[in-house]
Amino acid sequence: MTEARTRIPSLDDPEIIVDTPATIYDAIPPYPPTTEREAEFYSLKDGEMLINLGPQHPSTHGVLRVVMKIDGEKVVDLDPVLGYLHRGVEKICENGDWHHAISNCDPLEYIASMFSEAMPVMVAEKLLDLEVPRRAEYIRVLAWELNRISSHALFIGWLALDLGAVTPILYGFIERDEIVEMLAALTGQKLLFNYLRIGGVNGDLNHEFLSRLGTWMSHAAQRIEDQQTLINENEIFIRRTRGLGVIDREMALKMCLSGPPLRATGIPYDVRRAHPYSVYPELEFDIPTRTEGDSWARYWLHLEEIKQSLRIIDQVLHQMPDGPVMTKLPRLLRVPPGRAWVAFESPRGQYGAYGISDGTDQPFRLRIHDPSYFNLQTVGLMMPGHLIADTMAIMSSLDPIMGGIDK
């Protein structure tokens, strides 16, 4: 018996003729497949279904959307869909001058924006071949490390929240709140600081900042240790993170991983040591590594990095020199033509920027290399074969920030 099928225009796109019209009971692909990979992904085998995780989902860390192909509870394949937070920062930066680029780059890494705003600053300084006052460099390191701790404290809470524990996130916010308050005393802002300047920082350390910092430093190490006792040796937490989302050294290097996910595979690559910048060569700290490459290793590394950051802050406060915090620069800053690549270690890994200047006061091009983007790429390798519940443990252990990913 031959089936006489009617040819009907698709609901999604009238140009496309389909055999049967899509009803609400069918999984509708977001667009007709254009590549072989899409065609493979959006054709379902028996027992499989597509499920849309995000962009509005309680635990996608912003507006990440992941289309998952699942077989029961098991994730067979997945397709991250990006771009819900796209602002076109790179283009915006080209339209303002170098000073504007600082505040434009601020929200890229909105959890630790002291890092993303350093990017245009350091590119311009490299192009200008500028000597930044030593006191300014020390203040920058101080601010960076404080911000790194606040970001890591929040990471630990998020990871636990995605595993179903409601309390650690609030403990993480205690640290973050205190740090954010003291940075607000220093910079005037709580989230997007806009504190670094080309050739220094905006304003010297003040009394309120230092008194808050002193109070916090007196109990920070002990309290961070205490708060983690809730999950550090929790059997459920360990079983749900250990051996999950494993990635090996070769693959990590191929996928351009950096930060804690790379160091969790045993490669001690930290830009602060590998390609030293600022005053990091003068400071003593270790690069903690693990060899497992799983979620637990990444969690452990975040804890260790908090301790190392506290060590750095301690040294910075002891070695802080006197002097100015800004160099003298012309009011209209014309950066000499050239190209410059800077890289520095953000809480999520190697933050890079490739700037081209054509001699005007505006950047000709500012290419941003965001570590979250490269870290997030690996979910396609890590997740298939795991359960839906594990996707959260894996995804949040990579600590993606959508502001930087979508740019």
Place this chain on the structure above:
Amino acid sequence: MTSLSNPWNRLTLAGKVIVPLVIALIGVTIALAAVWLSGFGPWLIQWLLDTLGANIGIVRFLIATTVILLITVPIAFLNIFFEMKIIAFVNLRVGPNRTGPWGTLASVVHGLKVLAKEDFTPTGADVPVFTLAPAVIFLAAVMTLLVVPFAPGLFAFDMEIGLIYFFAVGGLSVIGLMMAGWASFNKYSLLGGLRAAAGMISYELPLILSVVGIVLLTGSLNLTTIVEDQSGSFLDWNIFRQPLGAMIFFIAATAEGSRTPFDLTEADSEIVAGFATEYSGMRFGFLFFAEYVNVFILSAMTTVLFLGGWNAPLDIDPLLNFFGIATPVTVVLDPGSLGFGLLGVIAIVPPVITLILAVAIRMLIPTWGFLRSLVVAFVLLNMLVVGLLLGWLAINLDWVLGLLWFLIKAIGLSAFFVLLRATLPRVRVDELMGFAWKWLTPAALINIFVTAAALIVVKSMEGGL
């Protein structure tokens, strides 16, 4: 003719409630007067009593079910309050503190909010199944309360197979969860419903097997008998006779009530809200109502089976006897002996005590105004009177003290469930299953075996068998 020319339409909402009530009251009064005057009164009352007496079973059933259905409301509100306040305490937050004293009315306001929300049915949902699912879940939870013995003589049904009834009816809620998950027409709901079904069916087994030891010891499936068997000091409670069984029962009950760390059915970081994703308004309210009632029921069941039910932890009768107080203590109050003096007591004593308290408060806290201390004194007087009344009731009525002990134990356990929720992360679905089948079920079987063997040994040593 406008709509306002109709008198009914000119009434406000309060009037629309009050006017029919007034009319009904007048009607009932006239009818009663007519009956009384016509001489049918005694006959009618006799007829009513006879009818009720002949159908005492039905009457008792109706009253019991109504009471059971009504007490779920304060129970759920109490659990919601615990949920907000205890988790806030663990999180180092303040929690609700504005609505009512210490935020106690916040849960009531939550309930009202849910009532006022839009009741939404998604396109593609299986409407009758979608509508019925919350009712099934809620009723399955409430119906299990029917066999719970709250205090001596205070139960809805004294069923001989109460334990089996509890597990059988409690298992019905899986059907409701599956209905909600399937009919919502949402993939997250479907996943949540299937998780609920898989988890609950897996945990039914250790839950039932863990109490077989108690049944062997007590020799009865009747819950009242099981409680009476545990009377004496707290060392007679089943938790000390069956520690392994108690542990298994508590863990399995946590999974059965889908509470953290086994709350996979509504894992908000994984499957949004599970089977409740598409529900809104009072249907969603019912789902959560059922969850909190379920927490209380599981605590109540743990109390009945393992914590001695209504029994006090220590029998203080020997101690009282030692001090020369005869037990059971009876307090004889005969207010009628005061005659007309009683009126004077009622009229004079409360204001005097209130005034004395107010003056005392004013002297202790000078910053308070007199009106404020008067109000506080009045509240204190009321608390005093209620406390005295409760004490009098507890001494004279057997079941009041029993109910108090039962509620203390059950509500304490509910609070412990909430504390667990604040502390632990969630287990993964395959580990949940693995834990049930690889650990709990074998442990429960070992518990049964050991209990039975011990019983045989003890009985043979006593020369029985």
